[in-house]
Amino acid sequence: MALDRLEAMRAFCRIVEVGSFSGAADALGLAKTTISGQVQALEHLLGIKLLHRTTRKVSPTTEGAAYYSRARAVIDDVDELETSVSQSRNIVRGRVRVEMPSPVGILLIVPALPDFAARFPDIHLDIGCSERVADLVQEGIDCAVRGGVVADADQVCRPVGQMRFCFCAAPAYLADVPPINEPADLPKHKHLGFKFPATDRRYVPTLRRGDQSFVLDHPPSMYFNNGSAMAAAALAGLGVAFLPAAEAAPHFNTGALVELLPQWQMASMPMSIVYPQTRHLSARVRAFTDWVAALMANDPLWALEQA
Numbered sequence: 001m002a003l004d005r006l007e008a009m010r011a012f013c014r015i016v017e018v019g020s021f022s023g024a025a026d027a028l029g030l031a032k033t034t035i036s037g038q039v040q041a042l043e044h045l046l047g048i049k050l051l052h053r054t055t056r057k058v059s060p061t062t063e064g065a066a067y068y069s070r071a072r073a074v075i076d077d078v079d080e081l082e083t084s085v086s087q088s089r090n091i092v093r094g095r096v097r098v099e100m101p102s103p104v105g106i107l108l109i110v111p112a113l114p115d116f117a118a119r120f121p122d123i124h125l126d127i128g129c130s131e132r133v134a135d136l137v138q139e140g141i142d143c144a145v146r147g148g149v150v151a152d153a154d155q156v157c158r159p160v161g162q163m164r165f166c167f168c169a170a171p172a173y174l175a176d177v178p179p180i181n182e183p184a185d186l187p188k189h190k191h192l193g194f195k196f197p198a199t200d201r202r203y204v205p206t207l208r209r210g211d212q213s214f215v216l217d218h219p220p221s222m223y224f225n226n227g228s229a230m231a232a233a234a235l236a237g238l239g240v241a242f243l244p245a246a247e248a249a250p251h252f253n254t255g256a257l258v259e260l261l262p263q264w265q266m267a268s269m270p271m272s273i274v275y276p277q278t279r280h281l282s283a284r285v286r287a288f289t290d291w292v293a294a295l296m297a298n299d300p301l302w303a304l305e306q307a
Helices: 005-018 021-028 032-046 062-087 102-119 183-188 227-235 245-254 283-297
Strands: 051-053 058-060 094-100 123-129 143-147 155-163 165-169 192-195 206-209 212-215 222-224 241-244 258-260 269-276
Touching (some): 005 021, 005 051, 005 058, 021 032, 094 102, 094 283, 102 123, 102 143, 102 283, 143 155, 155 283, 165 245, 183 212, 192 227, 192 241, 222 227, 227 241, 227 245, 241 245, 245 258
Parallel strands (some): 094 123, 192 222
Antiparallel strands (some): 051 058, 155 269, 165 258, 206 212
16 A cells, blocks of 8 residues: 555654654544554655654654654645635634633533534534643644743733632531621631642732732632632532632522622633644634634623723
């Protein structure tokens, strides 16, 4: 069987990006033996060794790294060409792999996906929801929704919204404790703390009203590194929590949680869409990122604040 050079190049590039044959096979939906054979045939055709293989990692040789940069550009051009032809028939197709924080996925994006699927039935999404910060290039991820300040100069950053927070507690907790009328009352209560899973660093919430501010820096009674777990703890009456407003709002409507100190505000977390600086933004990725941006812009719990 003749070598399909483009598919072999695609397999090689994904191996370089994820650092393993098995990871590349999973990403491409192929058997490991298939992509191994493709790369071996490509090496034979070129007459060079493209990859260093060890039991732990696969990495490109000097020649392989040079070949990767050109091959990646060729693949991106071919994908974009195919998409541009399809667009002449108003079709945008292909696979988009995206990572996002769990609250954004669970509370906003996933519930709205029927709309995206109806608009772009030929785009196939591969969505990861977690609190980790994925390496977009190494893991072959097309784009990511990120919270906080994005300082990586190798990534294009598009601000699209804000995650708003609020303080709340379950009626069962509030029934037998002193009232919370001012932020200064908070240290008298059990409160639930959050640690970033990647760094184990504690988030210290700050409340503001006009020129006044209050920092809740006394030790929490419990720590969590997952927002949904912290919400479950608040619902169980374990203490005062600060939650994304989008997560707390349905529980306010049912009475399962009570908002505290609504006249005070917590700082919002900026939300951005990022993608690698070196990667051409294909029509299918652009379609998804534009849809996410519009989704946030039209939701008051997520929209950017107007200057």
